[in-house]
Ligand SMILES: Nc1ncnc2c1ncn2[C@@H]1O[C@H](COP(=O)(O)OP(=O)(O)O)[C@@H](O)[C@H]1O
């Protein structure tokens with residue numbers, strides 16, 4: 128039987144081809160609020176991200192925080208309402224979204240990375256007018272439709288050795304702020320950065336044929352099938368923007384979009400450093 132140190136060396140050597148494949152490339156990780164609930168898991172995700180960045184992969188972390196926003200709105204006695212998986216956002220709600228996403232969730236993640244010995248910098252779409260948006264058509268209030276991404280703040284952070292951590296609050300650079308679904312923004316940012324991969328961490332195995340049946344995982348989706356899946360009605364709530372975002376990222380040239388289970392420790396490393404297909408992969 129091999130001793131523990133030999134086993135460690137074997138594992139590290141096995142990761143080498145994958146590290147070489149991704150070295151110097153950009154990988155966008157979208158971390159959903161529902162997979163952020165357990166502190167130990169959150170730590171494991173942040174340490175995976177630090178590891179990826181230390182082996183020379185340019186990780187960009189885009190985070191959600193839907194449950195935290197809902198919690199704060201409830202405390203303030205403001206009603207939460209979702210339309211097609213998007214939170215109806217009046218002016219007051221937009222302020223709470225900015226406060227929670229950019230003020231609390233973002234800084235908690237940046238702080239955790241620092242605590243674990245990594246270097247991160249927190250940004251939101253207002254910083255440097257990075258995520259420019261206008262009102263999304265339809266009755267959603269101040270939900271943003273992205274008009275432009277200026278990747279400069281993200282690229283500068285990476286070039287200076289920081290992991291950029293992005294809260295998806297958008298702006299029209301005229302004083303209005305917009306609530307942007309984190310999956311939607313992550314896909315746009317991945318496209319704008321010409322990212323190699325986008326990995327979406329959520330609280331379910333991936334896209335399911337039947338959300339109540341753990342064994343109904345759909346491992347591969349061709350982007351042309353997405354509209355049909357939405358029409359069939361098997362996708363609801365937050366999964367609608369998530370699936371559409373994976374489709375958009377692939378159409379924007381991102382080589383691989385995957386949705387994986389953020390409840391499993393080190394699922395990011397399994398996804399990146401092995402050929403084991405976990406979750407749902409979206410292909411052109
Ligand atoms: N067909 C489906 N497959 C998987 N999840 C689905 C499906 N339809 C709806 N969902 C729901 O989407 C949820 C994930 O979206 P969301 O709650 O917005 O997560 P996140 O906070 O990670 O963005 C799942 O927990 C599940 O309840």
Ligand SMILES: CC(=O)N[C@@H](CCC(=O)OP(=O)(O)O)C(=O)O
Pocket residue numbers: 158159160161190191192193194196212213214224270271306307308309310365
């Ligand atoms: C417009 C819209 O719905 N915005 C989202 C932004 C946060 C988010 O997307 O968080 P998750 O990734 O945890 O779902 C919201 O208000 O909940």
